[in-house]
Amino acid sequence: MLELRRITHDNWNAVEKLKLAKGQEGFVAPNLYSLAEAYVDLTNNEKPPMPFAIYFNDELVGFAMMEFCELDEDELLYKYYGDKSTYNLFRFMIDEKYQGKGLGREAMLKILDYLKTFPQGKADSISLSYEPTNDVARKLYVSLGFVETGYLYEEEMVARLEL
Numbered sequence: 001m002l003e004l005r006r007i008t009h010d011n012w013n014a015v016e017k018l019k020l021a022k023g024q025e026g027f028v029a030p031n032l033y034s035l036a037e038a039y040v041d042l043t044n045n046e047k048p049p050m051p052f053a054i055y056f057n058d059e060l061v062g063f064a065m066m067e068f069c070e071l072d073e074d075e076l077l078y079k080y081y082g083d084k085s086t087y088n089l090f091r092f093m094i095d096e097k098y099q100g101k102g103l104g105r106e107a108m109l110k111i112l113d114y115l116k117t118f119p120q121g122k123a124d125s126i127s128l129s130y131e132p133t134n135d136v137a138r139k140l141y142v143s144l145g146f147v148e149t150g151y152l153y154e155e156e157m158v159a160r161l162e163l
Contacts, residue, residue, distance in 0.1 A: 002106045004052040004064070004114060007035065011053050014060050021096040027134050028093045031063050038065065047120055054094070054107045061098040064111055065091035068120035076151055077160060083124035086160070087115045090128065108144055116163065125163055129156035 007015060016032045029037075038049040047068050054062035070085045077083040089111060094104045115126050128146065130137040138157070142148075146159040 002056045002103065002110055004110055005055055007051050007053055011060065015053050015063050018063055018093065018095040020093055021099055027131050028091060034065050034091045056103055061103055062094040062107055063091065064089065066115060068123065076158065077125060077127060081160065085121060085123040086125045086127045087123050088127050104140060108140060123163060126161040127158065129153050129158045132157050
């Protein structure tokens with residue numbers, strides 16, 4: 001069974017050591033960087049990011065991190081789609097040893113189910129971005145209903161799923 005678990009003193013070091021397959025290194029920021037980013041947000045009175053370890057049958061297989069964003073009128077999703085808020089999935093990875101087994105899809109379904117409970121507030125969409133050359137990610141996200149906006153954020157394609 002696949003499940004999302006909070007990052008704890010018992011698993012954070014193992015999360016930091018998860019690896020992407022060769023050639024994927026530029027697609028996702030290192031997990032240690034993501035955990036540090038979450039700490040900075042938390043200590044600066046911002047809404048805390050939601051980092052999760054991804055487990056399958058009690059084995060650590062991946063990492064994801066999401067955030068709740070209230071959008072300003074000049075932001076892309078507000079201007080073009082009317083979204084006043086979104087859950088942004090800005091980190092998602094499956095360890096190289098577990099890729100190609102359907103765990104990425106299963107994890108994404110679990111993440112979407114979680115975000116649809118609106119854990120930090122009501123939102124109009126779920127958004128994410130990915131490297132335009134990452135065809136595996138593109139196919140996964142499109143198969144789950146995400147629609148590419150046609151816009152790049154920091155050279156990554158922005159996609160959204162309307163809630």
